[in-house]
Amino acid sequence: MTQFVRRFAFWFLAPLFALVLIPLELSAANRDRIEAFLTTTGFDVALESIALSSRSAPQMLGIDPEGFGSDWARLADEVFEVGAMHETAVSILEQTLSDEALTHAVDFYASDLGQRLVEAENASHMLEDDEAKQLEGQMIISDLIKDGSERVESFKRMNNAIDSTGTAVRALQEIQVRFLLAASASGVIELQLDADELRALMKRNEAGMRQSLQLSSLAGAAYTYQDFSDADVVTYVEALEQPLMQEVYELLNAIQYEIMAMRFEVLAARMAELHPAQDI
DSSP states (O other), X not given: OOOOSSOOOGGGHHHHTTSOOXXXXXXXXXXXXXXXXXXXXXHHHHHHTHHHHGGGHHXXXXXXXXXXXXXXXXXXXXXXXXXXXXXXXXXXXXXHOOHHHHHHHHHHHTSHHHHHHHHHHHHHHTXXXXXXXXXXXXXXXXHHHHTTOTHHHHHHHHHHHHTTTOOHHHHHHHHHHHHHHXXXXXXXXXXXXXXXXXXXXXHHTHHHXXXXXXXXXXXXXXXXXXXXXXXXXXXXXXXXXXXXXXXXXXXXXXXXXXXXXXXXXXXXXXXXXXXXXXXX
C-alpha cells in the first residue's frame, strides 16, 4: 500500500477487539486470504518498515543511540520483531476486514498497475535514508510547481484519500505521548509534564505539525511515484477515493498505528536495561 507513516488514529481499534471471534474452521480459511491480501497489497512490507522507525527513537528522548553500542540494535530487533507485528495484524484483520473490501483491494493491487505501484511503494518503505528521499522528493515537487504540473494536486488528493478523516496528526501525537510517558515511567528520562499537560502542549503545536506532515507526504509521494505517468497517478488517486478502498485504508492505518504505539511503549520501558557502551 502507499505511504503508511502518516495515517489513521489507532484509538478506533478499541471496539474492534470486542468483536465476536469467528469459528476456528472459518478462521483458518480466512487466514490464507489475509496472508495473500498482505502480500498483494504490500502491507506486509509496510509493517516491516515500522522497525526502521525505531532507529530514531532515542533522539526523540535526547539520547544518542550510538552510546548504547550493539545493545541498541539488539533491543530494537527484539521489540520490533517482524513476525510478531505481522501476527498481530493478521489476527485483527481476520476479525475485522470484510470480504467485500478485501476482494476490492486485491483486485486493484493485483492488476498490472497495482503491482507496479506495490513494487515502488515497497522499495520506498524500505529505503533507510529517509532524509535523502525527502530531499529528492522536495526537489521533484519544486520542479513540478515551476512547470505548472497538475501532478502536485493529484498527490494532494492522494494524501487526502489515504487519511480521509484527517486524524494522522493526532495519531502521531498520541504515539509520542505514550512513548514519552513509558520512558518516564521506566526512569529513562525525567518528564516535567503529566499526560494532560503533554497532550495540551502538542495540541498547541498541532498546526505546525500538520503542515510539516503535509509537506513531507507530498515529497514522499513525489519520490515514490516519480516513474509513473500522470495518467497512472490519477488512476491510482481515483482508486483510493473509492468507498471500499477507504474502508481498507482506515483499518490498515489503524492497525499500523496501534502496533507502532504498543511497540514504542515496550521499547521505552526496555531502554532502562541498556548501558552506555564502553571504549576499549
